Amino acid sequence: MKNFNNALEVFKLLNASNCRECGMPTCLAFAGAVYTGKKKLGECPHIPPEIQAQYTESPGGKSAMNENTEKALQQLKKNVADRDLAAVAKGLGGVYADGRLTLKVLGKKFSVTDSGDIITDIHVNQWVVLPVYTYIVRGCNKELSGRWVPLRELPSGQDWFRLFGQRCEKPLKKIADAYPDLFEDMVQMFDAKHVARQYEADVSVVLYPLPKVPMLICYWHPENELESDLNLFFDDTAEDFVDLNSLNALGSGFVTMLEKFILQHATQP
Ligand code: SF4
Missing domain, CATH: 3.30.310 (TATA-Binding Protein)
Structure with a gap:
């Protein structure tokens, strides 16, 4: 778990849009509030889960963001299980056989079963699983534009x-x-x-x-x-x-x- 040495370190993680969704007038103000403990990093909705997980810890010692990510992951897994994987396989550039959809992720085989379980030789972590689930749930079958x-x-x-x-x-x-x-x-x-x-x-x-x-x-x-x-x-x-x-x-x-x-x-x- 990393700690911040100054507000600038927090600011570097923000998108500098000053969108105010965190309740602060600017990203810089939010960074200062996080550094001084008045706000939690997770209150900015634009920070990806894997970055929040590096910095955020709840009083119970477990990352609050990890809990949220875990919930999101479980929901996505259900959505994947509701998908007809055989029907979406071709459009996603994958292959369906024996009850599982197999995709290549960075050149390595990555299979997802009809119930959403993952079978692969590569190290599985959230930065792969969330995008793969999202990719399957969207099930887009467009051709690439080449642009x-x-x-x-x-x-x-x-x-x-x-x-x-x-x-x-x-x-x-x-x-x-x-x-x-x-x-x-x-x-x-x-x-x-x-x-x-x-x-x-x-x-x-x-x-x-x-x-x-x-x-x-x-x-x-x-x-x-x-x-x-x-x-x-x-x-x-x-x-x-x-x-x-x-x-x-x-x-x-x-x-x-x-x-x-x-x-x-x-x-x-
Ligand atoms: S929600 Fe995030 S991006 Fe928007 S102002 Fe707050 S810190 Fe900046």
Whole structure:
């Protein structure tokens, strides 16, 4: 469980929209109130569950957000069980056989049974399960448009792009700066694909967190006085398949997993 050293650390987690849904006039005021203990981080409804879970603890010692997330997960599981998985499989880019829908999540097989139980070899945690359930419940069978857009240009992107930038793009850029093999490892480990150069980037790689929710990573090496840069793009249909909370969970969960992997790699003898 992490603690805040100052109000700025809280502020960095907020989307800076000053929407007032927390009852405070600005995000900065909310950050100050959280730091001084007058507000709880969970009172901002725009912070994704997995981030809240890192900082929030109820008096009983169990994360309040985890309880909420657990409830949401159980409800989604029921909704999945109500779905005809055989009927939605093709539209979701999956396969249905023997009472289970199998999807590829970051290149790995991830199966969900008719009753909503999960069968997979990959480590299961909320950042994967919530988006997968949401993807199945939505059951969208659209074709991808092939038009890449930054998250802020998705229909609800304005509410999320700052947080997404902080939790996904910035840390991923840091990893790419420090770890030159990153993109090759992504290709090997997560079935990512190099694609034709996009936006004049030095590296253009597409990952598939879900079969019909591809994520384009563009990385520009530092050059002369210019710093490196990294941006993520989604097909402009992405929000038909999952909500932005799920996209953010997938992105930040993936980055956290990479950080752990690289830390292990760096500390191996
Ligand atoms: S609800 Fe969240 S995003 Fe909106 S003003 Fe409060 S802290 Fe900022």
